[in-house]
Amino acid sequence: MxxxxxxxxxxxxxxxxxxxxxxxxxxxxxxxxxxxxxxxxxxxxxxxxxxxxxxxxxxxxxxxxxxxxxxxxxxxxxxxxxxxxxxxxxxxxxxxxxxxxxxxxxxxxxxxxxxxxxxVDTQQNAQLIDEAADTLARKQYNAGIGALIGAGIGGVIGFFLGGVGALVTVPIGAGIGALIGFSTP
Structure with a gap:
Protein backbone atom coordinates (compact mmCIF):
# COMPACT_ATOMS: atom_id res chain seq x y z
CA MET A 1 0.00 0.00 0.00
CA VAL A 120 -1.53 6.71 22.79
CA ASP A 121 1.25 7.81 25.12
CA THR A 122 1.26 11.58 24.68
CA GLN A 123 4.55 12.00 26.51
CA GLN A 124 6.24 9.48 24.24
CA ASN A 125 4.78 11.13 21.11
CA ALA A 126 5.85 14.57 22.29
CA GLN A 127 9.33 13.22 22.98
CA LEU A 128 9.53 11.72 19.46
CA ILE A 129 8.43 15.00 17.91
CA ASP A 130 10.93 16.94 20.04
CA GLU A 131 13.73 14.51 19.11
CA ALA A 132 12.96 14.90 15.42
CA ALA A 133 12.97 18.70 15.72
CA ASP A 134 16.22 18.61 17.70
CA THR A 135 17.83 16.36 15.11
CA LEU A 136 16.81 18.65 12.27
CA ALA A 137 18.05 21.75 14.12
CA ARG A 138 21.37 20.05 14.86
CA LYS A 139 21.76 18.99 11.22
CA GLN A 140 20.98 22.53 10.00
CA TYR A 141 23.53 23.98 12.43
CA ASN A 142 26.14 21.46 11.28
CA ALA A 143 25.37 22.34 7.66
CA GLY A 144 25.96 26.05 8.38
CA ILE A 145 29.27 25.38 10.11
CA GLY A 146 30.26 22.99 7.32
CA ALA A 147 29.43 25.64 4.70
CA LEU A 148 31.62 28.20 6.48
CA ILE A 149 34.55 25.79 6.74
CA GLY A 150 34.07 24.67 3.13
CA ALA A 151 33.95 28.29 1.94
CA GLY A 152 37.17 29.00 3.83
CA ILE A 153 38.94 26.02 2.29
CA GLY A 154 37.57 26.99 -1.12
CA GLY A 155 38.89 30.53 -0.63
CA VAL A 156 42.38 29.27 0.19
CA ILE A 157 42.40 26.94 -2.81
CA GLY A 158 41.04 29.74 -5.03
CA PHE A 159 43.78 32.08 -3.80
CA PHE A 160 46.43 29.63 -4.94
CA LEU A 161 44.70 29.34 -8.31
CA GLY A 162 45.28 33.03 -9.00
CA GLY A 163 42.63 34.70 -6.84
CA VAL A 164 39.92 34.65 -9.51
CA GLY A 165 39.61 30.91 -8.96
CA ALA A 166 37.95 31.71 -5.63
CA LEU A 167 34.82 32.69 -7.54
CA VAL A 168 34.46 29.02 -8.39
CA THR A 169 36.04 27.26 -5.42
CA VAL A 170 34.28 29.18 -2.61
CA PRO A 171 30.69 28.18 -3.62
CA ILE A 172 31.79 24.63 -4.40
CA GLY A 173 33.60 24.35 -1.05
CA ALA A 174 30.60 25.83 0.80
CA GLY A 175 28.22 23.38 -0.88
CA ILE A 176 30.38 20.38 -0.14
CA GLY A 177 30.91 21.56 3.45
CA ALA A 178 27.16 22.03 3.94
CA LEU A 179 26.44 18.52 2.63
CA ILE A 180 29.06 16.99 4.89
CA GLY A 181 27.82 19.02 7.87
CA PHE A 182 24.17 18.07 7.30
CA SER A 183 24.99 14.37 6.99
CA THR A 184 27.01 14.40 10.20
CA PRO A 185 25.01 12.79 13.04
Missing part, protein backbone atom coordinates in the same frame (compact mmCIF):
# COMPACT_ATOMS: atom_id res chain seq x y z
CA UNK A 2 1.43 3.38 -1.00
CA UNK A 3 1.81 5.91 1.81
CA UNK A 4 1.61 9.48 0.55
CA UNK A 5 1.52 12.97 2.04
CA UNK A 6 -2.17 12.75 2.99
CA UNK A 7 -1.72 9.48 4.86
CA UNK A 8 1.41 10.69 6.61
CA UNK A 9 -0.31 13.93 7.65
CA UNK A 10 -3.31 12.04 9.01
CA UNK A 11 -1.16 9.62 11.01
CA UNK A 12 1.04 12.40 12.39
CA UNK A 13 -2.01 14.47 13.34
CA UNK A 14 -3.44 11.50 15.26
CA UNK A 15 -0.19 10.79 17.08
CA UNK A 16 0.63 14.41 17.81
CA UNK A 17 -2.71 15.16 19.43
CA UNK A 18 -2.26 12.33 21.93
CA UNK A 19 -5.69 10.84 21.52
CA UNK A 20 -7.13 8.15 23.75
CA UNK A 21 -9.59 5.45 22.81
CA UNK A 22 -13.23 6.52 22.86
CA UNK A 23 -16.35 7.09 20.86
CA UNK A 24 -17.38 10.37 19.30
CA UNK A 25 -21.05 11.09 19.93
CA UNK A 26 -21.18 14.70 18.80
CA UNK A 27 -21.33 16.06 15.29
CA UNK A 28 -17.88 16.63 13.81
CA UNK A 29 -16.57 20.12 14.27
CA UNK A 30 -15.18 22.08 11.37
CA UNK A 31 -11.39 22.21 11.21
CA UNK A 32 -10.21 25.33 13.00
CA UNK A 33 -7.18 27.58 13.01
CA UNK A 34 -5.01 24.81 14.55
CA UNK A 35 -5.59 22.68 11.46
CA UNK A 36 -2.93 21.17 9.26
CA UNK A 37 -3.78 22.32 5.74
CA UNK A 38 -2.56 21.07 2.39
CA UNK A 39 -3.36 19.99 -1.13
CA UNK A 40 -3.11 16.37 -2.27
CA UNK A 41 -3.71 15.62 -5.95
CA UNK A 42 -5.57 18.91 -6.33
CA UNK A 43 -7.85 18.31 -3.32
CA UNK A 44 -7.57 20.91 -0.55
CA UNK A 45 -7.87 19.47 2.94
CA UNK A 46 -7.68 20.59 6.57
CA UNK A 47 -7.06 18.19 9.47
CA UNK A 48 -7.47 19.21 13.11
CA UNK A 49 -8.21 17.68 16.50
CA UNK A 50 -11.91 17.32 17.30
CA UNK A 51 -13.34 19.86 19.72
CA UNK A 52 -13.68 17.20 22.44
CA UNK A 53 -10.12 15.95 21.90
CA UNK A 54 -11.18 12.39 21.04
CA UNK A 55 -10.49 12.36 17.33
CA UNK A 56 -9.06 14.00 14.26
CA UNK A 57 -11.36 15.71 11.78
CA UNK A 58 -10.35 16.05 8.14
CA UNK A 59 -12.43 18.14 5.78
CA UNK A 60 -11.91 18.33 2.01
CA UNK A 61 -13.03 21.16 -0.26
CA UNK A 62 -13.77 18.84 -3.18
CA UNK A 63 -13.77 15.08 -3.50
CA UNK A 64 -15.08 12.66 -0.91
CA UNK A 65 -14.18 10.05 1.66
CA UNK A 66 -15.58 6.51 1.51
CA UNK A 67 -15.19 3.36 3.56
CA UNK A 68 -13.86 0.45 1.49
CA UNK A 69 -16.04 -2.63 1.05
CA UNK A 70 -14.04 -4.66 3.56
CA UNK A 71 -14.08 -1.76 6.09
CA UNK A 72 -10.28 -2.00 6.42
CA UNK A 73 -9.51 1.47 5.05
CA UNK A 74 -10.91 4.83 4.02
CA UNK A 75 -10.36 6.20 0.54
CA UNK A 76 -10.22 9.79 -0.65
CA UNK A 77 -11.52 10.29 -4.17
CA UNK A 78 -11.30 13.38 -6.33
CA UNK A 79 -14.38 15.01 -7.90
CA UNK A 80 -14.07 12.64 -10.90
CA UNK A 81 -14.26 9.61 -8.59
CA UNK A 82 -10.59 8.58 -8.89
CA UNK A 83 -9.10 7.27 -5.64
CA UNK A 84 -6.11 9.49 -4.75
CA UNK A 85 -5.35 8.31 -1.21
CA UNK A 86 -6.05 5.31 0.99
CA UNK A 87 -5.78 5.38 4.78
CA UNK A 88 -5.67 2.03 6.58
CA UNK A 89 -7.80 1.76 9.71
CA UNK A 90 -5.37 -0.49 11.61
CA UNK A 91 -1.80 0.35 12.62
CA UNK A 92 0.91 -1.61 14.35
CA UNK A 93 3.56 0.11 16.42
CA UNK A 94 6.51 -1.50 18.14
CA UNK A 95 4.42 -1.89 21.30
CA UNK A 96 0.86 -2.52 20.19
CA UNK A 97 -1.73 -2.63 17.46
CA UNK A 98 -4.53 -0.11 17.35
CA UNK A 99 -7.34 0.81 15.05
CA UNK A 100 -9.22 3.87 13.92
CA UNK A 101 -12.99 4.21 13.95
CA UNK A 102 -14.10 6.31 10.98
CA UNK A 103 -17.15 8.56 10.86
CA UNK A 104 -17.91 10.06 7.45
CA UNK A 105 -20.33 12.98 7.19
CA UNK A 106 -21.19 16.06 5.13
CA UNK A 107 -21.81 14.03 1.96
CA UNK A 108 -18.39 12.40 2.30
CA UNK A 109 -16.45 15.66 2.67
CA UNK A 110 -15.70 15.25 6.40
CA UNK A 111 -13.90 12.32 8.01
CA UNK A 112 -13.56 11.93 11.77
CA UNK A 113 -11.09 9.30 12.97
CA UNK A 114 -11.11 8.08 16.56
CA UNK A 115 -8.47 5.70 17.99
CA UNK A 116 -9.74 2.34 19.17
CA UNK A 117 -8.06 -0.35 21.23
CA UNK A 118 -4.90 1.36 22.43
CA UNK A 119 -3.98 4.36 24.45
Missing amino acids: KVNAFTATAVLAIGATGLTAGTVNAQPAVATDNAVRGVEHGIEYAAAPAADGNGVITTVASGSFALTGNAQSVTLSDSAGNVVATLPLAFRTADAKFGLAPQISDAGRTLTLTPVGAR
Whole structure:
Protein backbone atom coordinates (compact mmCIF):
# COMPACT_ATOMS: atom_id res chain seq x y z
CA MET A 1 0.00 0.00 0.00
CA LYS A 2 1.43 3.38 -1.00
CA VAL A 3 1.81 5.91 1.81
CA ASN A 4 1.61 9.48 0.55
CA ALA A 5 1.52 12.97 2.04
CA PHE A 6 -2.17 12.75 2.99
CA THR A 7 -1.72 9.48 4.86
CA ALA A 8 1.41 10.69 6.61
CA THR A 9 -0.31 13.93 7.65
CA ALA A 10 -3.31 12.04 9.01
CA VAL A 11 -1.16 9.62 11.01
CA LEU A 12 1.04 12.40 12.39
CA ALA A 13 -2.01 14.47 13.34
CA ILE A 14 -3.44 11.50 15.26
CA GLY A 15 -0.19 10.79 17.08
CA ALA A 16 0.63 14.41 17.81
CA THR A 17 -2.71 15.16 19.43
CA GLY A 18 -2.26 12.33 21.93
CA LEU A 19 -5.69 10.84 21.52
CA THR A 20 -7.13 8.15 23.75
CA ALA A 21 -9.59 5.45 22.81
CA GLY A 22 -13.23 6.52 22.86
CA THR A 23 -16.35 7.09 20.86
CA VAL A 24 -17.38 10.37 19.30
CA ASN A 25 -21.05 11.09 19.93
CA ALA A 26 -21.18 14.70 18.80
CA GLN A 27 -21.33 16.06 15.29
CA PRO A 28 -17.88 16.63 13.81
CA ALA A 29 -16.57 20.12 14.27
CA VAL A 30 -15.18 22.08 11.37
CA ALA A 31 -11.39 22.21 11.21
CA THR A 32 -10.21 25.33 13.00
CA ASP A 33 -7.18 27.58 13.01
CA ASN A 34 -5.01 24.81 14.55
CA ALA A 35 -5.59 22.68 11.46
CA VAL A 36 -2.93 21.17 9.26
CA ARG A 37 -3.78 22.32 5.74
CA GLY A 38 -2.56 21.07 2.39
CA VAL A 39 -3.36 19.99 -1.13
CA GLU A 40 -3.11 16.37 -2.27
CA HIS A 41 -3.71 15.62 -5.95
CA GLY A 42 -5.57 18.91 -6.33
CA ILE A 43 -7.85 18.31 -3.32
CA GLU A 44 -7.57 20.91 -0.55
CA TYR A 45 -7.87 19.47 2.94
CA ALA A 46 -7.68 20.59 6.57
CA ALA A 47 -7.06 18.19 9.47
CA ALA A 48 -7.47 19.21 13.11
CA PRO A 49 -8.21 17.68 16.50
CA ALA A 50 -11.91 17.32 17.30
CA ALA A 51 -13.34 19.86 19.72
CA ASP A 52 -13.68 17.20 22.44
CA GLY A 53 -10.12 15.95 21.90
CA ASN A 54 -11.18 12.39 21.04
CA GLY A 55 -10.49 12.36 17.33
CA VAL A 56 -9.06 14.00 14.26
CA ILE A 57 -11.36 15.71 11.78
CA THR A 58 -10.35 16.05 8.14
CA THR A 59 -12.43 18.14 5.78
CA VAL A 60 -11.91 18.33 2.01
CA ALA A 61 -13.03 21.16 -0.26
CA SER A 62 -13.77 18.84 -3.18
CA GLY A 63 -13.77 15.08 -3.50
CA SER A 64 -15.08 12.66 -0.91
CA PHE A 65 -14.18 10.05 1.66
CA ALA A 66 -15.58 6.51 1.51
CA LEU A 67 -15.19 3.36 3.56
CA THR A 68 -13.86 0.45 1.49
CA GLY A 69 -16.04 -2.63 1.05
CA ASN A 70 -14.04 -4.66 3.56
CA ALA A 71 -14.08 -1.76 6.09
CA GLN A 72 -10.28 -2.00 6.42
CA SER A 73 -9.51 1.47 5.05
CA VAL A 74 -10.91 4.83 4.02
CA THR A 75 -10.36 6.20 0.54
CA LEU A 76 -10.22 9.79 -0.65
CA SER A 77 -11.52 10.29 -4.17
CA ASP A 78 -11.30 13.38 -6.33
CA SER A 79 -14.38 15.01 -7.90
CA ALA A 80 -14.07 12.64 -10.90
CA GLY A 81 -14.26 9.61 -8.59
CA ASN A 82 -10.59 8.58 -8.89
CA VAL A 83 -9.10 7.27 -5.64
CA VAL A 84 -6.11 9.49 -4.75
CA ALA A 85 -5.35 8.31 -1.21
CA THR A 86 -6.05 5.31 0.99
CA LEU A 87 -5.78 5.38 4.78
CA PRO A 88 -5.67 2.03 6.58
CA LEU A 89 -7.80 1.76 9.71
CA ALA A 90 -5.37 -0.49 11.61
CA PHE A 91 -1.80 0.35 12.62
CA ARG A 92 0.91 -1.61 14.35
CA THR A 93 3.56 0.11 16.42
CA ALA A 94 6.51 -1.50 18.14
CA ASP A 95 4.42 -1.89 21.30
CA ALA A 96 0.86 -2.52 20.19
CA LYS A 97 -1.73 -2.63 17.46
CA PHE A 98 -4.53 -0.11 17.35
CA GLY A 99 -7.34 0.81 15.05
CA LEU A 100 -9.22 3.87 13.92
CA ALA A 101 -12.99 4.21 13.95
CA PRO A 102 -14.10 6.31 10.98
CA GLN A 103 -17.15 8.56 10.86
CA ILE A 104 -17.91 10.06 7.45
CA SER A 105 -20.33 12.98 7.19
CA ASP A 106 -21.19 16.06 5.13
CA ALA A 107 -21.81 14.03 1.96
CA GLY A 108 -18.39 12.40 2.30
CA ARG A 109 -16.45 15.66 2.67
CA THR A 110 -15.70 15.25 6.40
CA LEU A 111 -13.90 12.32 8.01
CA THR A 112 -13.56 11.93 11.77
CA LEU A 113 -11.09 9.30 12.97
CA THR A 114 -11.11 8.08 16.56
CA PRO A 115 -8.47 5.70 17.99
CA VAL A 116 -9.74 2.34 19.17
CA GLY A 117 -8.06 -0.35 21.23
CA ALA A 118 -4.90 1.36 22.43
CA ARG A 119 -3.98 4.36 24.45
CA VAL A 120 -1.53 6.71 22.79
CA ASP A 121 1.25 7.81 25.12
CA THR A 122 1.26 11.58 24.68
CA GLN A 123 4.55 12.00 26.51
CA GLN A 124 6.24 9.48 24.24
CA ASN A 125 4.78 11.13 21.11
CA ALA A 126 5.85 14.57 22.29
CA GLN A 127 9.33 13.22 22.98
CA LEU A 128 9.53 11.72 19.46
CA ILE A 129 8.43 15.00 17.91
CA ASP A 130 10.93 16.94 20.04
CA GLU A 131 13.73 14.51 19.11
CA ALA A 132 12.96 14.90 15.42
CA ALA A 133 12.97 18.70 15.72
CA ASP A 134 16.22 18.61 17.70
CA THR A 135 17.83 16.36 15.11
CA LEU A 136 16.81 18.65 12.27
CA ALA A 137 18.05 21.75 14.12
CA ARG A 138 21.37 20.05 14.86
CA LYS A 139 21.76 18.99 11.22
CA GLN A 140 20.98 22.53 10.00
CA TYR A 141 23.53 23.98 12.43
CA ASN A 142 26.14 21.46 11.28
CA ALA A 143 25.37 22.34 7.66
CA GLY A 144 25.96 26.05 8.38
CA ILE A 145 29.27 25.38 10.11
CA GLY A 146 30.26 22.99 7.32
CA ALA A 147 29.43 25.64 4.70
CA LEU A 148 31.62 28.20 6.48
CA ILE A 149 34.55 25.79 6.74
CA GLY A 150 34.07 24.67 3.13
CA ALA A 151 33.95 28.29 1.94
CA GLY A 152 37.17 29.00 3.83
CA ILE A 153 38.94 26.02 2.29
CA GLY A 154 37.57 26.99 -1.12
CA GLY A 155 38.89 30.53 -0.63
CA VAL A 156 42.38 29.27 0.19
CA ILE A 157 42.40 26.94 -2.81
CA GLY A 158 41.04 29.74 -5.03
CA PHE A 159 43.78 32.08 -3.80
CA PHE A 160 46.43 29.63 -4.94
CA LEU A 161 44.70 29.34 -8.31
CA GLY A 162 45.28 33.03 -9.00
CA GLY A 163 42.63 34.70 -6.84
CA VAL A 164 39.92 34.65 -9.51
CA GLY A 165 39.61 30.91 -8.96
CA ALA A 166 37.95 31.71 -5.63
CA LEU A 167 34.82 32.69 -7.54
CA VAL A 168 34.46 29.02 -8.39
CA THR A 169 36.04 27.26 -5.42
CA VAL A 170 34.28 29.18 -2.61
CA PRO A 171 30.69 28.18 -3.62
CA ILE A 172 31.79 24.63 -4.40
CA GLY A 173 33.60 24.35 -1.05
CA ALA A 174 30.60 25.83 0.80
CA GLY A 175 28.22 23.38 -0.88
CA ILE A 176 30.38 20.38 -0.14
CA GLY A 177 30.91 21.56 3.45
CA ALA A 178 27.16 22.03 3.94
CA LEU A 179 26.44 18.52 2.63
CA ILE A 180 29.06 16.99 4.89
CA GLY A 181 27.82 19.02 7.87
CA PHE A 182 24.17 18.07 7.30
CA SER A 183 24.99 14.37 6.99
CA THR A 184 27.01 14.40 10.20
CA PRO A 185 25.01 12.79 13.04
